[in-house]
Amino acid sequence: MSIRHDVAGMKAIVPVMMSASADQRNRALRLMAEALNREKDWIFGANGEDLKRAEEAGITGAVIKRLTFDEGKLKAVTEGLLSLADLPDPVGRVRLRRSLDEGLTLRQISCPIGVIGVIFEARPDAMVQIASLCVKSGNCAVLKGGRETAATNRVIFELLSGAVSEAGLPENCLIQAELHSEIDELLSLEDLVDLLIPRGSNAFVRYIMDHTKIPVMGHADGICHIYVDKDADEDMAVRVIVDAKTQYAAACNAVETLLVDRAAAASFLPKLASALTEAHVAMRGTKEAAAMLPGIITEGADFRTEYLDYTVSIGLVDGVREAVDHINTYGSHHTDAIMTENDEAAAYFARMVDSAGVYRNCSTRFADGFRYGFGAEVGISTGKLHARGPVGLEGLMTYKYELTGHGHTVGDYASGERSFHFRDLNDDV
């Protein structure tokens, strides 16, 4: 059975899934949490097999940790499921209600997008997270997990699938793809799949973006900057930089490049170097920066590198204008911050930096759906269309226009016999 065949079948039930009630969808999420808790030994057993195979294949350390599905991960995903069930329903919200003319009423109503393809590397908890976001939002999802956790994924998928059926949702609103070859087939289904969400390394996301015509929500690179202005509170800047670099260095919103105003360099660089050295961060910089401080090495500082590690690039600039030019040229339009007490410099930075997040006097690590108060996070988008920056459930929604009349024809308006009055209505009308 080909993926195309299965997804075509899924496409046919999109309207059924779209019109499932919020109760049904939330019930499915609660049943998912129950099933995962009830069958946890089955999951842990399958995960043990996966880990054994991975270790035999020489996989170690951090990657093994990401493949692991243990009590801690179980607790996190089941708590996530229950809090997702409690979030307000994103489906059927009336975003606009307008009387076009007597008896002719327009409403813009939020509805699910349809079929979402989700491709993720490694982490089996990602399957639960994304599948549940799709169910909450009334979407159908094709799930392709990493082969390293094939056994774990199979068990988890079976439990999730059982839960949606038990809640009375169409059985094939979730489909699992298991073969690696099916990724390329999935990428070619632009007539059936409305949106792709890849979760994994930057190289992986880049591959997906480069090999499909389906819209992709995600970010391939996270080259975030902090610019330290001559009017910065230097101690604050040091604290924020250490947080942005070390609080979780492997995250896409960790800072990779520091730009320091030449006017501040002599005073600021020694403080910075001492704090970064203490935090075990390696500094690479331009010759000019290195000449001012022996702690900085000049090799490998190309300003296009996303280290995802305890390393940072350092360059000097002449004020906020040069900083903005640098960021717009070398950055990835993710999240960039200015440290300054100067309102004018801050306003220029916010206006001119072409990124999803433009920050002042705080850590780039705040770029995250949970920290923005979105409750659930679909991902972070560096694209500019549909959704930008951290994306909550809204990113899985589209809308349709409902127009209700009483035999209204356009001819009457073209002839001038009738005319539009365009009155926005509030919810009470």
Added chain:
Amino acid sequence: MSIRHDVAGMKAIVPVMMSASADQRNRALRLMAEALNREKDWIFGANGEDLKRAEEAGITGAVIKRLTFDEGKLKAVTEGLLSLADLPDPVGRVRLRRSLDEGLTLRQISCPIGVIGVIFEARPDAMVQIASLCVKSGNCAVLKGGRETAATNRVIFELLSGAVSEAGLPENCLIQAELHSEIDELLSLEDLVDLLIPRGSNAFVRYIMDHTKIPVMGHADGICHIYVDKDADEDMAVRVIVDAKTQYAAACNAVETLLVDRAAAASFLPKLASALTEAHVAMRGTKEAAAMLPGIITEGADFRTEYLDYTVSIGLVDGVREAVDHINTYGSHHTDAIMTENDEAAAYFARMVDSAGVYRNCSTRFADGFRYGFGAEVGISTGKLHARGPVGLEGLMTYKYELTGHGHTVGDYASGERSFHFRDLNDDV
């Protein structure tokens, strides 16, 4: 000089254009209107050359009309420019203002997308319309017009370009591409162009969609349906259908397929046939429909044809469920209507039809930005991401998140020392 080189230069001035004031942008629109009026003889002269060449090439009738730029078109575009200048500024709107914690404030602010590529066939007035929408919204635009009106386009572009410079906007915020070969180059610039808007025939839009990785806003097909339920007001249904088919048959929102409830067919079809015959509409239908009425021929009724002409397909269905299945299978997700006095059938139709517009008891021809009260229309999208259905200036906007703190670090929240309070602020705060 290659298009890539020019568009790369344009990309560099995106932040400058983004931060131009509303006054400057509106002034550019008013100067455009002035220049077009002042230099109208120059435009008409160039258009005369284009028309002469077109006639020599054997182009006739409706197409010649679309190539023509005369006093009537001039009046329409200059009035359009002035009313666009009067519309509220879409840039810099605060869509969300949220206190995440004491002193840490998040704002979601609307901003231009960046570089828009516009490719249009024939109509020289389209260049004015789209260029002005891009300027109003603070975007940069690459404009590629049809070669049939190359001389007219060149003059119009020079006038528009002069107006933006005079208003103090960056000179290269509008670029013209003139060679047909440049279309394919433009389609390949996915690293520089954020959005493509094609204007022209369905085949043309389909070609653009199939040959680029850049997001495309538009619709390749407009196969709109009207379903006449057994509980329809039959006289109303006839009036609406005649309007939807004949008020402007070449439009994408004209109806192409009529589905009639079998329970209503015997009573309704004769009334329908008589009205359509009087309106010079040819009817094609299934054998079953044809057997009930001699006016319907069975050839060529495949339900996937967008006639864009005085022809309509007719089929019979068993109630609203079968109608919805038919529409979701054969339609183009543009605009579909139900004629019924039955609230339950209407609700089912609105919920289950997966189209940008789901209408009740009114003509599909209302699917239009001006008729929705959007003031200016970017186009109609049958895609589901970013914008769906008729798209106003909002479709040319994205947003960025501004986060302002006082040295806030994520580590303090991870450690539990601080916690978020998530309070939405109103505009007065």
